[in-house]
Amino acid sequence: MKRISLFIMTICLVIPLIGYDNNKQASLEGYKDSDIAAIVGDKEITIGELRFLNADQDVLSRIDDAVRVELMIQEAKKMNLDLSDKIDSMKKAVATTSLDDIEMEKSEREFIKSQARKLGMKTDENFKEYLEITSERSLYIMEYTQKAFRELVPFNGEELAVYNEELDEFLDELVNEQQNEIKILIK
Structure with missing residues:
Protein backbone atom coordinates (compact mmCIF):
# COMPACT_ATOMS: atom_id res chain seq x y z
CA MET A 1 0.00 0.00 0.00
CA LYS A 2 2.87 2.41 0.74
CA ARG A 3 4.33 1.95 -2.75
CA ILE A 4 1.05 2.80 -4.40
CA SER A 5 0.67 5.85 -2.16
CA LEU A 6 4.15 6.99 -3.23
CA PHE A 7 3.17 6.67 -6.90
CA ILE A 8 -0.06 8.58 -6.34
CA MET A 9 1.92 11.29 -4.54
CA THR A 10 4.45 11.37 -7.38
CA ILE A 11 1.67 11.79 -9.91
CA CYS A 12 0.24 14.64 -7.86
CA LEU A 13 3.66 16.30 -7.80
CA VAL A 14 4.28 15.82 -11.51
CA ILE A 15 0.95 17.05 -12.87
CA PRO A 16 1.56 20.68 -11.78
CA LEU A 17 5.05 20.55 -13.30
CA ILE A 18 3.70 20.06 -16.79
CA GLY A 19 1.73 23.28 -17.14
CA TYR A 20 -1.97 22.61 -17.57
CA ASP A 21 -4.10 25.21 -19.38
CA ASN A 22 -7.58 24.68 -18.00
CA ASN A 23 -9.07 27.55 -20.02
CA LYS A 24 -8.60 25.91 -23.39
CA GLN A 25 -11.42 23.36 -23.78
CA ALA A 26 -12.63 22.03 -27.09
CA SER A 27 -14.89 19.29 -28.35
CA LEU A 28 -13.69 15.91 -29.53
CA GLU A 29 -16.54 15.81 -32.04
CA GLY A 30 -15.19 14.61 -35.36
CA TYR A 31 -12.15 12.88 -33.86
CA LYS A 32 -11.66 9.12 -33.58
CA ASP A 33 -9.59 7.42 -30.91
CA SER A 34 -7.19 6.30 -33.63
CA ASP A 35 -6.54 9.88 -34.83
CA ILE A 36 -2.97 10.95 -34.21
CA ALA A 37 -2.81 14.14 -32.15
CA ALA A 38 0.98 14.48 -32.13
CA ILE A 39 4.19 12.69 -33.00
CA VAL A 40 7.25 12.92 -30.76
CA GLY A 41 10.26 11.25 -32.34
CA ASP A 42 8.81 7.96 -33.53
CA LYS A 43 6.02 7.84 -30.91
CA GLU A 44 2.50 8.64 -32.07
CA ILE A 45 0.16 10.07 -29.42
CA THR A 46 -3.44 9.23 -30.29
CA ILE A 47 -6.71 10.79 -29.23
CA GLY A 48 -7.54 7.42 -27.63
CA GLU A 49 -4.44 7.53 -25.42
CA LEU A 50 -5.30 11.07 -24.37
CA ARG A 51 -8.94 10.10 -23.70
CA PHE A 52 -7.78 7.26 -21.46
CA LEU A 53 -5.79 9.63 -19.25
CA ASN A 54 -8.03 12.71 -19.37
CA ALA A 55 -11.68 13.74 -19.28
CA ASP A 56 -12.97 14.25 -22.83
CA GLN A 57 -13.41 17.99 -22.37
CA ASP A 58 -9.71 18.29 -21.47
CA VAL A 59 -8.17 16.06 -24.15
CA LEU A 60 -7.38 18.68 -26.78
CA SER A 61 -5.97 21.09 -24.19
CA ARG A 62 -3.61 18.36 -22.93
CA ILE A 63 -1.84 17.63 -26.24
CA ASP A 64 1.08 19.98 -25.48
CA ASP A 65 1.42 18.43 -22.03
CA ALA A 66 1.44 14.94 -23.53
CA VAL A 67 4.23 16.05 -25.89
CA ARG A 68 6.29 17.32 -22.96
CA VAL A 69 5.77 14.10 -21.01
CA GLU A 70 6.76 11.98 -24.01
CA LEU A 71 9.86 14.11 -24.57
CA MET A 72 10.94 13.55 -20.95
CA ILE A 73 10.35 9.81 -21.23
CA GLN A 74 12.37 9.61 -24.45
CA GLU A 75 15.15 11.70 -22.95
CA ALA A 76 15.24 9.46 -19.87
CA LYS A 77 15.52 6.39 -22.11
CA LYS A 78 18.35 8.03 -24.08
CA MET A 79 20.18 8.47 -20.76
CA ASN A 80 19.99 4.66 -20.35
CA LEU A 81 18.39 5.02 -16.94
CA ASP A 82 17.68 1.52 -15.65
CA LEU A 83 14.21 1.65 -14.15
CA SER A 84 13.34 -1.98 -14.83
CA ASP A 85 13.41 -3.04 -11.15
CA LYS A 86 11.28 -0.07 -10.10
CA ILE A 87 8.83 -0.68 -12.95
CA ASP A 88 8.58 -4.39 -12.11
CA SER A 89 7.94 -3.59 -8.43
CA MET A 90 5.34 -1.02 -9.37
CA LYS A 91 3.54 -3.46 -11.71
CA LYS A 92 3.44 -6.11 -8.97
CA ALA A 93 2.03 -3.60 -6.50
CA VAL A 94 -0.58 -2.38 -9.00
CA ALA A 95 -1.65 -5.94 -9.84
CA THR A 96 -2.76 -6.51 -6.24
CA THR A 97 -4.39 -3.12 -5.73
CA SER A 98 -8.01 -2.11 -6.12
CA LEU A 99 -9.60 1.31 -6.13
CA ASP A 100 -10.91 0.64 -2.62
CA ASP A 101 -7.31 0.25 -1.34
CA ILE A 102 -6.41 3.84 -2.12
CA GLU A 103 -7.36 6.95 -0.20
CA MET A 104 -8.26 9.71 -2.62
CA GLU A 105 -10.53 12.67 -3.11
CA LYS A 106 -14.13 11.92 -4.04
CA SER A 107 -13.67 13.80 -7.34
CA GLU A 108 -10.66 11.61 -8.27
CA ARG A 109 -12.65 8.46 -7.49
CA GLU A 110 -15.55 9.74 -9.61
CA PHE A 111 -13.14 10.51 -12.46
CA ILE A 112 -11.85 6.91 -12.42
CA LYS A 113 -15.40 5.53 -12.37
CA SER A 114 -16.59 7.83 -15.18
CA GLN A 115 -13.54 6.96 -17.30
CA ALA A 116 -14.28 3.26 -16.84
CA ARG A 117 -17.88 3.78 -17.97
CA LYS A 118 -16.75 5.91 -20.93
CA LEU A 119 -14.25 3.27 -22.03
CA GLY A 120 -16.50 0.27 -21.34
CA MET A 121 -14.17 -1.13 -18.69
CA LYS A 122 -14.68 -2.43 -15.18
CA THR A 123 -13.73 0.24 -12.65
CA ASP A 124 -10.87 -1.76 -11.08
CA GLU A 125 -9.56 -2.79 -14.51
CA ASN A 126 -9.53 0.86 -15.62
CA PHE A 127 -7.96 1.96 -12.35
CA LYS A 128 -5.15 -0.60 -12.54
CA GLU A 129 -4.33 0.26 -16.14
CA TYR A 130 -4.50 4.00 -15.41
CA LEU A 131 -2.31 3.58 -12.33
CA GLU A 132 0.21 1.42 -14.19
CA ILE A 133 0.52 3.87 -17.10
CA ASN A 156 7.38 23.89 1.30
CA GLY A 157 4.66 25.42 -0.87
CA GLU A 158 6.68 28.45 -1.94
CA GLU A 159 9.80 26.44 -2.81
CA LEU A 160 7.69 23.97 -4.80
CA ALA A 161 6.15 26.84 -6.79
CA VAL A 162 9.63 28.16 -7.66
CA TYR A 163 10.81 24.64 -8.58
CA ASN A 164 7.75 24.18 -10.81
CA GLU A 165 8.37 27.52 -12.56
CA GLU A 166 12.02 26.72 -13.18
CA LEU A 167 11.19 23.21 -14.37
CA ASP A 168 8.54 24.62 -16.70
CA GLU A 169 11.19 26.90 -18.25
CA PHE A 170 13.59 23.96 -18.53
CA LEU A 171 10.91 21.92 -20.32
CA ASP A 172 10.11 24.83 -22.65
CA GLU A 173 13.80 24.83 -23.64
CA LEU A 174 13.68 21.06 -24.17
CA VAL A 175 10.65 21.44 -26.45
CA ASN A 176 12.43 24.21 -28.40
CA GLU A 177 15.60 22.11 -28.75
CA GLN A 178 13.61 19.10 -29.95
CA GLN A 179 11.25 21.04 -32.25
CA ASN A 180 12.38 18.98 -35.28
CA GLU A 181 11.21 15.81 -33.48
CA ILE A 182 7.75 17.16 -32.64
CA LYS A 183 4.71 17.34 -34.89
CA ILE A 184 1.44 18.49 -33.37
CA LEU A 185 -1.26 17.43 -35.79
CA ILE A 186 -4.35 18.54 -33.85
CA LYS A 187 -4.50 22.01 -32.33
Missing part, protein backbone atom coordinates in the same frame (compact mmCIF):
# COMPACT_ATOMS: atom_id res chain seq x y z
CA THR A 134 0.72 7.00 -14.96
CA SER A 135 3.08 5.40 -12.44
CA GLU A 136 5.51 4.24 -15.12
CA ARG A 137 5.44 7.67 -16.74
CA SER A 138 5.99 9.26 -13.34
CA LEU A 139 9.01 7.06 -12.70
CA TYR A 140 10.61 8.17 -15.96
CA ILE A 141 9.69 11.82 -15.39
CA MET A 142 11.01 11.89 -11.83
CA GLU A 143 14.22 10.13 -12.79
CA TYR A 144 14.74 12.39 -15.81
CA THR A 145 14.05 15.63 -13.96
CA GLN A 146 16.35 14.63 -11.10
CA LYS A 147 19.20 13.76 -13.48
CA ALA A 148 18.76 16.39 -16.22
CA PHE A 149 17.31 19.28 -14.22
CA ARG A 150 17.90 18.95 -10.49
CA GLU A 151 16.97 16.71 -7.63
CA LEU A 152 13.51 16.98 -6.13
CA VAL A 153 13.94 17.54 -2.41
CA PRO A 154 11.22 18.13 0.17
CA PHE A 155 9.74 21.55 -0.43
Whole structure:
Protein backbone atom coordinates (compact mmCIF):
# COMPACT_ATOMS: atom_id res chain seq x y z
CA MET A 1 0.00 0.00 0.00
CA LYS A 2 2.87 2.41 0.74
CA ARG A 3 4.33 1.95 -2.75
CA ILE A 4 1.05 2.80 -4.40
CA SER A 5 0.67 5.85 -2.16
CA LEU A 6 4.15 6.99 -3.23
CA PHE A 7 3.17 6.67 -6.90
CA ILE A 8 -0.06 8.58 -6.34
CA MET A 9 1.92 11.29 -4.54
CA THR A 10 4.45 11.37 -7.38
CA ILE A 11 1.67 11.79 -9.91
CA CYS A 12 0.24 14.64 -7.86
CA LEU A 13 3.66 16.30 -7.80
CA VAL A 14 4.28 15.82 -11.51
CA ILE A 15 0.95 17.05 -12.87
CA PRO A 16 1.56 20.68 -11.78
CA LEU A 17 5.05 20.55 -13.30
CA ILE A 18 3.70 20.06 -16.79
CA GLY A 19 1.73 23.28 -17.14
CA TYR A 20 -1.97 22.61 -17.57
CA ASP A 21 -4.10 25.21 -19.38
CA ASN A 22 -7.58 24.68 -18.00
CA ASN A 23 -9.07 27.55 -20.02
CA LYS A 24 -8.60 25.91 -23.39
CA GLN A 25 -11.42 23.36 -23.78
CA ALA A 26 -12.63 22.03 -27.09
CA SER A 27 -14.89 19.29 -28.35
CA LEU A 28 -13.69 15.91 -29.53
CA GLU A 29 -16.54 15.81 -32.04
CA GLY A 30 -15.19 14.61 -35.36
CA TYR A 31 -12.15 12.88 -33.86
CA LYS A 32 -11.66 9.12 -33.58
CA ASP A 33 -9.59 7.42 -30.91
CA SER A 34 -7.19 6.30 -33.63
CA ASP A 35 -6.54 9.88 -34.83
CA ILE A 36 -2.97 10.95 -34.21
CA ALA A 37 -2.81 14.14 -32.15
CA ALA A 38 0.98 14.48 -32.13
CA ILE A 39 4.19 12.69 -33.00
CA VAL A 40 7.25 12.92 -30.76
CA GLY A 41 10.26 11.25 -32.34
CA ASP A 42 8.81 7.96 -33.53
CA LYS A 43 6.02 7.84 -30.91
CA GLU A 44 2.50 8.64 -32.07
CA ILE A 45 0.16 10.07 -29.42
CA THR A 46 -3.44 9.23 -30.29
CA ILE A 47 -6.71 10.79 -29.23
CA GLY A 48 -7.54 7.42 -27.63
CA GLU A 49 -4.44 7.53 -25.42
CA LEU A 50 -5.30 11.07 -24.37
CA ARG A 51 -8.94 10.10 -23.70
CA PHE A 52 -7.78 7.26 -21.46
CA LEU A 53 -5.79 9.63 -19.25
CA ASN A 54 -8.03 12.71 -19.37
CA ALA A 55 -11.68 13.74 -19.28
CA ASP A 56 -12.97 14.25 -22.83
CA GLN A 57 -13.41 17.99 -22.37
CA ASP A 58 -9.71 18.29 -21.47
CA VAL A 59 -8.17 16.06 -24.15
CA LEU A 60 -7.38 18.68 -26.78
CA SER A 61 -5.97 21.09 -24.19
CA ARG A 62 -3.61 18.36 -22.93
CA ILE A 63 -1.84 17.63 -26.24
CA ASP A 64 1.08 19.98 -25.48
CA ASP A 65 1.42 18.43 -22.03
CA ALA A 66 1.44 14.94 -23.53
CA VAL A 67 4.23 16.05 -25.89
CA ARG A 68 6.29 17.32 -22.96
CA VAL A 69 5.77 14.10 -21.01
CA GLU A 70 6.76 11.98 -24.01
CA LEU A 71 9.86 14.11 -24.57
CA MET A 72 10.94 13.55 -20.95
CA ILE A 73 10.35 9.81 -21.23
CA GLN A 74 12.37 9.61 -24.45
CA GLU A 75 15.15 11.70 -22.95
CA ALA A 76 15.24 9.46 -19.87
CA LYS A 77 15.52 6.39 -22.11
CA LYS A 78 18.35 8.03 -24.08
CA MET A 79 20.18 8.47 -20.76
CA ASN A 80 19.99 4.66 -20.35
CA LEU A 81 18.39 5.02 -16.94
CA ASP A 82 17.68 1.52 -15.65
CA LEU A 83 14.21 1.65 -14.15
CA SER A 84 13.34 -1.98 -14.83
CA ASP A 85 13.41 -3.04 -11.15
CA LYS A 86 11.28 -0.07 -10.10
CA ILE A 87 8.83 -0.68 -12.95
CA ASP A 88 8.58 -4.39 -12.11
CA SER A 89 7.94 -3.59 -8.43
CA MET A 90 5.34 -1.02 -9.37
CA LYS A 91 3.54 -3.46 -11.71
CA LYS A 92 3.44 -6.11 -8.97
CA ALA A 93 2.03 -3.60 -6.50
CA VAL A 94 -0.58 -2.38 -9.00
CA ALA A 95 -1.65 -5.94 -9.84
CA THR A 96 -2.76 -6.51 -6.24
CA THR A 97 -4.39 -3.12 -5.73
CA SER A 98 -8.01 -2.11 -6.12
CA LEU A 99 -9.60 1.31 -6.13
CA ASP A 100 -10.91 0.64 -2.62
CA ASP A 101 -7.31 0.25 -1.34
CA ILE A 102 -6.41 3.84 -2.12
CA GLU A 103 -7.36 6.95 -0.20
CA MET A 104 -8.26 9.71 -2.62
CA GLU A 105 -10.53 12.67 -3.11
CA LYS A 106 -14.13 11.92 -4.04
CA SER A 107 -13.67 13.80 -7.34
CA GLU A 108 -10.66 11.61 -8.27
CA ARG A 109 -12.65 8.46 -7.49
CA GLU A 110 -15.55 9.74 -9.61
CA PHE A 111 -13.14 10.51 -12.46
CA ILE A 112 -11.85 6.91 -12.42
CA LYS A 113 -15.40 5.53 -12.37
CA SER A 114 -16.59 7.83 -15.18
CA GLN A 115 -13.54 6.96 -17.30
CA ALA A 116 -14.28 3.26 -16.84
CA ARG A 117 -17.88 3.78 -17.97
CA LYS A 118 -16.75 5.91 -20.93
CA LEU A 119 -14.25 3.27 -22.03
CA GLY A 120 -16.50 0.27 -21.34
CA MET A 121 -14.17 -1.13 -18.69
CA LYS A 122 -14.68 -2.43 -15.18
CA THR A 123 -13.73 0.24 -12.65
CA ASP A 124 -10.87 -1.76 -11.08
CA GLU A 125 -9.56 -2.79 -14.51
CA ASN A 126 -9.53 0.86 -15.62
CA PHE A 127 -7.96 1.96 -12.35
CA LYS A 128 -5.15 -0.60 -12.54
CA GLU A 129 -4.33 0.26 -16.14
CA TYR A 130 -4.50 4.00 -15.41
CA LEU A 131 -2.31 3.58 -12.33
CA GLU A 132 0.21 1.42 -14.19
CA ILE A 133 0.52 3.87 -17.10
CA THR A 134 0.72 7.00 -14.96
CA SER A 135 3.08 5.40 -12.44
CA GLU A 136 5.51 4.24 -15.12
CA ARG A 137 5.44 7.67 -16.74
CA SER A 138 5.99 9.26 -13.34
CA LEU A 139 9.01 7.06 -12.70
CA TYR A 140 10.61 8.17 -15.96
CA ILE A 141 9.69 11.82 -15.39
CA MET A 142 11.01 11.89 -11.83
CA GLU A 143 14.22 10.13 -12.79
CA TYR A 144 14.74 12.39 -15.81
CA THR A 145 14.05 15.63 -13.96
CA GLN A 146 16.35 14.63 -11.10
CA LYS A 147 19.20 13.76 -13.48
CA ALA A 148 18.76 16.39 -16.22
CA PHE A 149 17.31 19.28 -14.22
CA ARG A 150 17.90 18.95 -10.49
CA GLU A 151 16.97 16.71 -7.63
CA LEU A 152 13.51 16.98 -6.13
CA VAL A 153 13.94 17.54 -2.41
CA PRO A 154 11.22 18.13 0.17
CA PHE A 155 9.74 21.55 -0.43
CA ASN A 156 7.38 23.89 1.30
CA GLY A 157 4.66 25.42 -0.87
CA GLU A 158 6.68 28.45 -1.94
CA GLU A 159 9.80 26.44 -2.81
CA LEU A 160 7.69 23.97 -4.80
CA ALA A 161 6.15 26.84 -6.79
CA VAL A 162 9.63 28.16 -7.66
CA TYR A 163 10.81 24.64 -8.58
CA ASN A 164 7.75 24.18 -10.81
CA GLU A 165 8.37 27.52 -12.56
CA GLU A 166 12.02 26.72 -13.18
CA LEU A 167 11.19 23.21 -14.37
CA ASP A 168 8.54 24.62 -16.70
CA GLU A 169 11.19 26.90 -18.25
CA PHE A 170 13.59 23.96 -18.53
CA LEU A 171 10.91 21.92 -20.32
CA ASP A 172 10.11 24.83 -22.65
CA GLU A 173 13.80 24.83 -23.64
CA LEU A 174 13.68 21.06 -24.17
CA VAL A 175 10.65 21.44 -26.45
CA ASN A 176 12.43 24.21 -28.40
CA GLU A 177 15.60 22.11 -28.75
CA GLN A 178 13.61 19.10 -29.95
CA GLN A 179 11.25 21.04 -32.25
CA ASN A 180 12.38 18.98 -35.28
CA GLU A 181 11.21 15.81 -33.48
CA ILE A 182 7.75 17.16 -32.64
CA LYS A 183 4.71 17.34 -34.89
CA ILE A 184 1.44 18.49 -33.37
CA LEU A 185 -1.26 17.43 -35.79
CA ILE A 186 -4.35 18.54 -33.85
CA LYS A 187 -4.50 22.01 -32.33
